[in-house]
Amino acid sequence: MLKFFLLILFLVGVYLLFFRKNQQKPTKNDFKSTQDSIMLECTQCGTYVSNEEVIIKDGKYYCSKECAKLA
Numbered sequence: 001m002l003k004f005f006l007l008i009l010f011l012v013g014v015y016l017l018f019f020r021k022n023q024q025k026p027t028k029n030d031f032k033s034t035q036d037s038i039m040l041e042c043t044q045c046g047t048y049v050s051n052e053e054v055i056i057k058d059g060k061y062y063c064s065k066e067c068a069k070l071a
């Protein structure tokens with residue numbers, strides 16, 4: 001019975017260890033972290049632009065209106 005109790009303690013300890021590690025990482029499910037901008041590559045010139053400034057045309061990403069027109 002004592003061994004069983006120690007096993008439970010061990011499992012809880014391992015669980016808490018992983019749970020704390022997961023808490024330190026920003027989870028993808030956290031919708032509050034949408035302020036983090038994603039860098040997207042311009043299809044035309046290869047310039048990286050944030051998802052807040054990117055221009056989407058025909059399902060492709062462009063850094064500026066000029067690039068979007070050229071494509």
Ligand SMILES: [Zn+2]
Nearest residue numbers: 042045063067
């Ligand atoms: Zn571009």
